Amino acid sequence: MYFRSISLTQFRNYHTATLDLSPEGNIFFGTNGQGKTNLLEALHCLCVGRSPRGARDTEIIKQGCDFYRLSGVAFRKSGTRLDIELNFQKPNRKSLKINGQSQKAVSEFIGQLSVVSVSPEDIAITSGSPSYRRRYLDIALSQTHRSYLSALQEYQRILDQRNAILKEIQIKPEKRRTLRDQLLVWDQQFAQAGATVIEHRLNAVDFLSKKAHQMHQYVSADTENLQCRYIPAFSTDTTSLADAFYQTLRKQQEKDEVRGYTTLGPHRDDLRITLNGFDLRTYGSQGQLRTACISLRIAEAEWLAAKAQESPIMLLDEVFAELDLSRTHQLMELFQQYGQVFIATAREADFAKCPSSFQTFYIDQGHIKP
């Protein structure tokens, strides 16, 4: 999918602006605080119906105004034209139209237009705690598999119930025997939901790891070998995942009782990332961490493209700052093979060699010059 044009009205620091876009790539140049990120945010809002930064709609409106409007003309791979319009009027009237038809729920809208954002905060995927890597997997999978999202929500709900029992065992050891029986009531479906989550994740990581490896190899000019592995906290060789999980729950029960919560399961699993055989999080340089996280995001874009049969648009916010010139150039080469790309950067010099099919824009205090 790609956007041919977008218009912003009273959105962030823009009064009105219209951009005619290149289907391949678009670069927004400008010094800090001019509104480059706001343009990426506008594109994200049009695809997903809400801000990627978790901002409230009232905060997005230009200061002193009482509504904002975003509209865009997009085309699917099949050639279908989509006129998307997002309106928000203070205090809380929001409407979303595609080709003039109101969309009831934003959730129905999600997944129709896919987008992958690469932002400076993404560095947490490679350098942060396991929860960021689980989130990375969860978001990619939720967009392509509804059954994953429901299994994940179910798993979380049973986990909360299970932990409530474990907490009680911890507080009232005298009631341990009856409470243990209650635990068994939950564990069958807990293992089942957990197994579904793990199965999906293993499947996705298989795909993502291969793609991320290729990307990284290319960007690092064959010098770095990126590998990702998802390792469930129990062995899965002999029995089914659900059985193995159930057996492990039994084995670790006493540990769980002492701690007062479930100590292992997909809610604690990690995606282990290595670079040339070494743990990336521990040994990676800032540039390597950044490159790996871009590789993972491109892999995510490939995943969405493969599963949803439509390439997502990619939004890259100041992600080249930590990369050397050769990596930046390799990435630019790479992006030409993908769907539409949007890049926001303050470093114009790095992009002197950008492809001729790319459109450039200069952003100056909410004004846009081609």
Added chain:
Amino acid sequence: MTPSYVSPSLNHLIEELMSLPGIGRKTAQRLAFYILKMPKERSEALAESIINATTRLQYCSICGNLTEQDPCAICSSEKRTSTIVCVVESPSNVLALEKMGAFRGKYHVLHGVLSPLDGVGPDDLNVETLLKRIPAEKIEEIVLAINPNVEGEATAFYLAKLLKPLGVHVTRIAHGLPAGGDLEYADEVTLTRAFSGRQAL
């Protein structure tokens, strides 16, 4: 907040109405003003019906359903077989199943489902009387008609484990596609469930 010039009795009425589920301040105000505008007989009839219902209705000592006389009409009915009992979460579920009209057995109301998060354990459910009913009424089959969510699932599992050793046949109602539904409009989760619950023809 209600302005201070609102009389205390009006304010009281509004706040009582607000304590009902699904009723916010605005709706409570509208209802309160509507009640005040009603003819006196009507508003008294409303008040009386609430008092009547709350004083006369009690739980049936056999099945736990709401009733005016104990045992309830279903439990004391000669026309209904007691060899098959349908276990539900709440009295409102009995109402829904009775509307169907196809079930000629009796009921048993649990008054809740297992939920450790809310402090609801097996002892808080109306299970003890069910166990006594099995030999007393010569129950052969127990149908679990509990909502297919995480808590309902756990409750069904718990009951099945408890009841099977007693020699009764434990079944559960099917979950899947709605009648008259179209495959195209079913969500993935419902479809998955419907598929795993497929039946031989």
